[in-house]
Amino acid sequence: MRLTDFEVLTFDCYGTLIDWESGILAALAPWRKRAGIALGNEVLLTLFSEVESKIEAERPTLLYSDLLAATLVEMGERSGARPTESEARAFGQSVKDWPAFPDSAEALAYLHRHYKLAILSNVDRASFAHSARRLGQEFDLVVTAEDVGSYKPALKHFEVALATLAAMGIPKGKVLHTAQSLFHDHVPAKQMGLTSFWIDRRAGRTGTGATKPPPVPVKPDGTAPSLAAMVEMHRREADR
Known part of the structure; x- marks a missing residue:
């Protein structure tokens, strides 16, 4: 997997961008x-x-x-x-x-120069609006639990996002789902046939914290301990 092969990053927000x-x-x-x-x-x-x-x-x-x-x-x-x-x-x-991770705003600003950015989040619109201001970004697509009437790991967020992106001319193969939670995000992303990238914010810590462990084994296609580290991976690829 090469980060530079994708056109859209679909993000989970809480645990990935916001230090929930x-x-x-x-x-x-x-x-x-x-x-x-x-x-x-x-x-x-x-x-x-x-x-x-x-x-x-x-x-x-x-x-x-x-x-x-x-x-x-x-x-x-x-x-x-x-x-x-x-x-x-x-x-x-x-x-x-809830605060943003220290690297989130700067990393998103960089990534938005190279990708469309989407949010697939288990919150309501009003709550997310506060977080978006902390992140300093206008996202190209936002899908919340309030919009779809369900919570991840149910698949509706992904179905709505992929249908919307397809209408914009962006196929599933050009979408990289980027998230911390194996339970909420990587398991359903794989069920949808998506490539996924794990921002392992809890690297080096025991347990799974505020997210349940995944119900089945799941292997993301790439991983980094932070969004800043993902940006550095992209920079190295782009330089090559």
């Missing part, structure tokens, strides 16, 4: 402090991954801000420390505060 694990932990801090939650960060992120993905599968049309609130309620029930209504509501609205 730092954002999640910061948003959980008031509840953890008030309730005296003794669970460590990795245990709490694993609990989040289990509950969030369960609710996404059970309630695929639920707006993501409401889904986040419901996730905290169930996390509280499982850990014996139910959040207050205001804590759940604040967690649901917290996407606006």
Whole structure:
């Protein structure tokens, strides 16, 4: 696989471009402090991954801000420390505060000179608008869970994106799906016959953090530990 063979990069946003694990932990801090939650960060992120993905599968049309609130309620029930209504509501609205990875904006600016950029995200439009401002980019295509009425790893994001790109004259073979989550992104990308590139933001760390492990083995076609590293790979290819 050569990065320079593609015309479009379809990105997952949260975990890939936006540091959602730092954002999640910061948003959980008031509840953890008030309730005296003794669970460590990795245990709490694993609990989040289990509950969030369960609710996404059970309630695929639920707006993501409401889904986040419901996730905290169930996390509280499982850990014996139910959040207050205001804590759940604040967690649901917290996407606006989640930071971008330090390399994301600069790397996207470079990549946009060479590719069309698309977002395939498990959030709602209003939440993503805040993140887009942090990333400093106008994306060529944005497909959210709110748009398609389902959450990845369901295939609707990919179906809509590929149909839209095909109408623009861009075939599937020229699309590279670029993402951190093996569970949410690389498994369904492979089911759709897409080439995929893994931004392994958790390289060197144990566990899968805020994302569930993939239900089946999956092998991305390329990998880098950061978006900046992917940019350097592209530069080297282009120089050759």
